[in-house]
Amino acid sequence: MSEYVGLGLFALLGSVVVAGMLTAAIVLGPKLRFSEKLEPFECGERQLVSPYQRFSVKFYLVAVLFILFDIEVVFLYPWAVVFRDLGWFGFVEMGLFIVVLAAALVYAWMKGALDWS
Amino acid sequence: MDPVLVGKAVFIFLVTVGLFGPVMTWIERKQSALMQDRVGANRADILGLRVIGLFHPIADAIKMLTKEDTVPTGAHRVLHALCPFIAATPALISFAVIPYGGTYTAFGREFNLCVADLDYGVLYIFAIGSVATYGSILAGWAGNNNWGILGSLRASAQMISYEVALGVSVIGMFMICGSVRLTDIGLVQQETFRLFGFLEHFGWIAPGTGWVDAITLPMWGILLQPLAFFIFLGAIMAENKRPPFDLPEAESELVAGYFTEYSGMKFGLYLLGEWTEVVVIAGLVTALFLGGWAIPWVSDVALIGFLSGLVGSDWGNLLAMLVHVGVFLVKLVFMIFFQMILRWSLPRFRYDQVMNLGWKIMLPLSLANILLTGLAMLVVQEVTS
Amino acid sequence: MTELVLFWLFAVVAVAGGIGMLLNLRNTVASALCLVLTMLALACLFVLLLAQFVGVIQVMVYAGAIIVLFLFVIMLLNMERDTLGAETYPVVKVLAAIFTVAVGIKLATVVATLRTPWAEVDEAFGTTREFGQALFTDYVLPFELASILLIAGIVGAIVLAKQRLE
């Protein structure tokens, strides 16, 4: 488990440095606050519409495609590692898997889930 | 705790974050000056001493630290402070698994130049990178700003789109190396293959022909998987959201995108994360595709043997270590420079172009690349066995 | 000893994340982030149990993809402005609590009988290679069926979400 000691040390270094910078900036910076300054930036105008609106469902479709292909990639990693041992058998089984998922991609493509205009 | 381990961790942390991170502001300006034929950043001075603008990073750091930290009204205060942290930390801690040298034995100790030689090395970087997505998704949402939230949505949709292409493109390399551990991948890339060896296997020429044995190429990823290399580089640059993929922060459209409402060091942390990620990308590309610490045609064993013959086994090993770290750093700097050149020479994509590139070009191509690589490997196995 | 300390650390974080998710009545985004905390703590526990590969995949899939999808939906639909009012009637709450405690106790009594010592495992346990060997030899059929499930998921999600879009 010695590699995890190094990893933990590195993670600790990284987070301490970032946290230190954040706190240093909050402590060191000037604090002159008035309501105009604290308004959300809108190129000098008052905010007319709330940023919290409903957005296009396109973003959701991209995220769904992402999740399902992420799962596919996750299957590909262990497969790639043992590919040499599996030989033709492994090639055929992953070929089937990829073809099925490619069909899903084609379906999404045809349905226009990937069109941004 | 093992002092060697601490030394390794601190060394590579200082190099990537302490040295390259801040100096990137300088490199970026100097590089843009070079591309645009100007002198560039050279104003900051200490007592009249300018040293080709090298004091600019220091000036930047001081400026960032002493700027006011504003949190807009209506923002979610905790998340607003947390987001820069989530965005910057993953980049800083992902260099831990990248090896910057091989394994050496000197003075009765074994030195393995990788902070954490994990079995799932590359996946660690991908996993950490996927957590970094939160830094950009939530930044705009926490800031209560129209530009911010639009930038957030664009950023996160872009990042997740390219994460798929990124993950699929390296599979070919994993298949060839039979491992996802970065040190294993580095070792495989030390070997060489005979470019015209197939002539011999097909029986077209007699075995032992001199010129067939003489023409060899190192088994670098860029030579074995050229398509994967370009897809990987493009996808990982899109992940980092730097130009030409800087849609989420397009100044002319979205002010500053998801970090519109961030000032001072919080803003600086986004930049620091971005720059550190440039270094991590360079390191990862070097380790995966450019042979890591390897010198082409010279294997670790040969180099260590040669140097041991000159100065004895212990010092020979240490010298070889230095040489390898040097070679790795040269490749790293080259990749950083390459990214900078792309940044300043390509125009920004349109959003639909970015999404099309990820889903309709890179993903199918990299899937095809996997099948082709598999087929090629199996055929080679059949022929040679 | 170190292991025990680490176990308690991650266990506390995991449970705190779960509780945080339940108690955040107003802010769904904060709920989702608490769940991320639980997922990350669980990934660390997996590594502690030598399931390294599954641990890193846990981060990639749950923290990196599934919760991101949740956040997308919360942001797209702008749930923050929806008021849900009081969160169920007190009677239901009490009943639910009793039921939950009963489930918990039942599960705990079942697992409390486990006294088997940990098996001896070699270095390779839980590595990507060993995992791949098991998945692509003994579990080929579930693996292929997973692709059918995934394509069904994609089709279902697209049909449902694109409904009345045009």
Add this chain to the structure above:
Amino acid sequence: MSVPIFYYQALAAVLFALGVLGVLTRRNVIVIFMSIELMLNAANLSLVAFSRLWGSIDGQVFVFMVMVVAAVEVAVGLAIVISLVRNRDTVNIEDTSLLRW
């Protein structure tokens, strides 16, 4: 291994119970989905612990399958939520007792 298997299983039980509590008491559909994820994760922890206990990798393979199911469930489930919000403008589970509208 200084930590008894009981600890891991008890933690899994606690997380599962938290998930059950979430499903039973919360009315926000999205939070209910998250609670289901929590339960699936508790099951995952249990599987991984047993896999380590018997020294057999099979439990970890099952975790993979659970992840696939979780991903698909979330994708379709949240698509239903989106269409629910479009049609009825609510995420409250109690407003969705009608089977058709």
